[in-house]
Amino acid sequence: MTLSLTNTAKTFPDGTRALLPTDLKVEQGEIVSLLGPSGCGKTTLLRIIAGLETPNDGSEIWFDDDNVTSLSVERRKVGMVFQSYALFPNMSVRANIGYGLKMQKLPAKEIEARVTEVLEMCQLQEFSARSITALSGGQRQRVALARAIAPRPRLLLLDEPLSALDAALREALRDELAVLLRTFDITAIFVTHDQDEAMAIADRVAVMSGGLVVQSGTPEDLYRKPNSAFVAGFVGNAMRLEGRCEGARFYLDGGTLTLPSDGSDRDVFVRAEDVALQAGGSLEGRVETVTFLGTHYRIGLSDIMPGLLTSTYAGQNAPRVGETVRAEIKPEALMLLPKSAQSA
Amino acid sequence: MADMFKSKAKILQLTVTLLACAFLLVPTILSVMAGLTVNYFKGISSGLTLKWVFQVWELYADSIFLSIWLALACLVVTLIIGLPAAYGLARHPGWLSRLLEEFISLPLAVPGLALALALLQLYGSMKGFRTSWTFILVGHVLYTLPFMVRSILAVLASMDLKTLEEGAASLGASPFQRFRDIVVPNAMPGILAGSLTVVTLSLGEFNLTWMLHTPYLKTLPVGLADSYASMRLEIASAYTLVFFIIIVPLLMAMQWASARAQRIAQ
Numbered sequence: 001m002t003l004s005l006t007n008t009a010k011t012f013p014d015g016t017r018a019l020l021p022t023d024l025k026v027e028q029g030e031i032v033s034l035l036g037p038s039g040c041g042k043t044t045l046l047r048i049i050a051g052l053e054t055p056n057d058g059s060e061i062w063f064d065d066d067n068v069t070s071l072s073v074e075r076r077k078v079g080m081v082f083q084s085y086a087l088f089p090n091m092s093v094r095a096n097i098g099y100g101l102k103m104q105k106l107p108a109k110e111i112e113a114r115v116t117e118v119l120e121m122c123q124l125q126e127f128s129a130r131s132i133t134a135l136s137g138g139q140r141q142r143v144a145l146a147r148a149i150a151p152r153p154r155l156l157l158l159d160e161p162l163s164a165l166d167a168a169l170r171e172a173l174r175d176e177l178a179v180l181l182r183t184f185d186i187t188a189i190f191v192t193h194d195q196d197e198a199m200a201i202a203d204r205v206a207v208m209s210g211g212l213v214v215q216s217g218t219p220e221d222l223y224r225k226p227n228s229a230f231v232a233g234f235v236g237n238a239m240r241l242e243g244r245c246e247g248a249r250f251y252l253d254g255g256t257l258t259l260p261s262d263g264s265d266r267d268v269f270v271r272a273e274d275v276a277l278q279a280g281g282s283l284e285g286r287v288e289t290v291t292f293l294g295t296h297y298r299i300g301l302s303d304i305m306p307g308l309l310t311s312t313y314a315g316q317n318a319p320r321v322g323e324t325v326r327a328e329i330k331p332e333a334l335m336l337l338p339k340s341a342q343s344a
Numbered sequence: 345m346a347d348m349f350k351s352k353a354k355i356l357q358l359t360v361t362l363l364a365c366a367f368l369l370v371p372t373i374l375s376v377m378a379g380l381t382v383n384y385f386k387g388i389s390s391g392l393t394l395k396w397v398f399q400v401w402e403l404y405a406d407s408i409f410l411s412i413w414l415a416l417a418c419l420v421v422t423l424i425i426g427l428p429a430a431y432g433l434a435r436h437p438g439w440l441s442r443l444l445e446e447f448i449s450l451p452l453a454v455p456g457l458a459l460a461l462a463l464l465q466l467y468g469s470m471k472g473f474r475t476s477w478t479f480i481l482v483g484h485v486l487y488t489l490p491f492m493v494r495s496i497l498a499v500l501a502s503m504d505l506k507t508l509e510e511g512a513a514s515l516g517a518s519p520f521q522r523f524r525d526i527v528v529p530n531a532m533p534g535i536l537a538g539s540l541t542v543v544t545l546s547l548g549e550f551n552l553t554w555m556l557h558t559p560y561l562k563t564l565p566v567g568l569a570d571s572y573a574s575m576r577l578e579i580a581s582a583y584t585l586v587f588f589i590i591i592v593p594l595l596m597a598m599q600w601a602s603a604r605a606q607r608i609a610q
Binding site for chain 1 (some may be wrong): 383489503504507508510512514515516517518521525526529530532
């Protein structure tokens with residue numbers, strides 16, 4: 001199913017503008033993540049698509065050729081996985097998963113067969129008779145997913161599906177969820193505040209901030225070609241260089257860099273992995289911090305700009321704190337982005 | 345030495361506890377025994393009999409049936425009003441809901457006597473209503489409704505009802521189906537505890553009922569008072585026995601159900 005939203009906005013009764021007029025298109029079979037910090041409007045957008053929240057007048061939501069804007073949630077045929085899972089404590093695992101099929105008034109035999117099929121897909125066979133309270137967090141998450149897909153919804157919506165789990169489990173289930181979603185071959189939208197999660201699961205990520213989708217693209221696009229300081233910072237933690245620009249020359253306290261193009265009225269960003277420590281580099285700084293991260297070191301350099309410039313070092317013999325080192329940043333690694341209000 | 349003090353303290357504790365129990369239980373046992381002895385003033389030596397119990401049945405069977413009927417009617421009415429009320433309060437928490445909850449609970453703070461007088465003042469002149477059992481029912485409902493509402497509300501408030509309902513709605517359940525499949529089953533411990541409380545309170549209610557009853561409409565406790573006032577002591581005592589047999593199992597069930605509902609609500 002193709003989802004398209006036009007001019008969709010939401011203002012709450014207290015005047016909070018949770019979502020500014022937004023256009024969004026999700027293609028058949030595409031898995032899209034809505035990524036952003038808390039309060040950016042991502043959950044509101046998801047709830048509007050689900051039909052759990054009524055958008056402002058003028059908003060339009062289309063499922064293929066059906067305008068579903070005024071259709072109530074129970075008629076939209078969407079599958080929803082809630083952050084808290086919202087499993088029914090009065091029903092067994094099997095009854096939870098079969099509930100949507102029961103609402104469709106399918107014959108008992110068919111419900112039985114389809115629930116069994118979904119239980120197998122989600123590897124929940126052995127838990128089918130258990131009560132919800134006897135399940136672990138990861139198992140509950142799978143039951144919630146199984147329950148949402150059992151009625152074969154037109155669209156699957158997931159609201160922070162992994163955030164109720166602890167860190168180690170979250171990482172394991174992230175990959176599992178990515179595989180499962182592709183097995184179901186379903187159009188899916190999931191909300192998260194975790195960029196790693198969005199990158200690992202989604203075909204396309206829509207980054208949201210202040211009630212707007214600020215950029216939408218593949219994870220690679222967002223990482224390599226962010227269109228704003230916000231996206232550069234939120235996806236991959238880019239740093240803003242503090243210096244003075246004259247045409248394509250950029251002057252820092254610790255040296256001069258060549259920009260890929262004229263940098264006037266722009267902010268210059270770089271990622272730590274693009275700051276290379278090498279002899280003969282055009283920047284000179286002092287090592288302030290050295291953090292060992294297993295696969296590499298993270299080095300904090302002072303004297304290059306007022307704040308610390310972070311670099312990564314993958315070699316064996318990391319520089320020591322206090323040493324003077326030289327660093328190089330290739331012009332193509334520098335990102336020139338519109339000046340944001342905070343940095344101006 | 346220390347052990348001795350400890351055991352002395354224990355003995356003292358036990359003695360006080362037993363004395364307190366005796367203080368409460370002895371009159372009860374005496375009263376029950378009085379209902380089973382041929383002649384109370386002669387004591388047990390006059391022999392044991394069930395005669396008085398049968399006489400109570402002959403004289404007051406109507407009261408017993410009326411009370412059971414009233415308690416069941418009261419249960420039905422408090423369920424019909426209380427379940428949707430508790431559901432509404434749980435779904436829309438806020439200052440208005442708290443105010444409403446307090447308002448429903450007002451009859452607990454007002455003495456039964458005052459409540460009855462108010463009812464008499466307002467409806468006393470409506471002859472048909474005044475002399476019908478439904479008049480007493482109104483009083484009982486007013487008095488027991490807060491127990492039903494609070495009991496269900498405590499259980500409902502302990503779960504994320506809104507999200508559970510949204511989950512059911514996303515699976516295609518209509519508002520009625522959500523209420524039937526999700527709200528009611530999950531509220532069941534509260535409903536059970538509330539129901540037992542309502543039935544027990546309605547069966548035992550005296551204060552309000554004493555004011556509202558007519559000579560043709562005597563409930564179980566009103567009949568008890570009547571028997572002590574106008575019958576021989578053995579019959580009144582046998583009545584106490586009958587009252588106990590009806591109310592004690594209910595009280596125990598109520599304790600059990602309330603404790604269970606409270607566990608769930610925590």
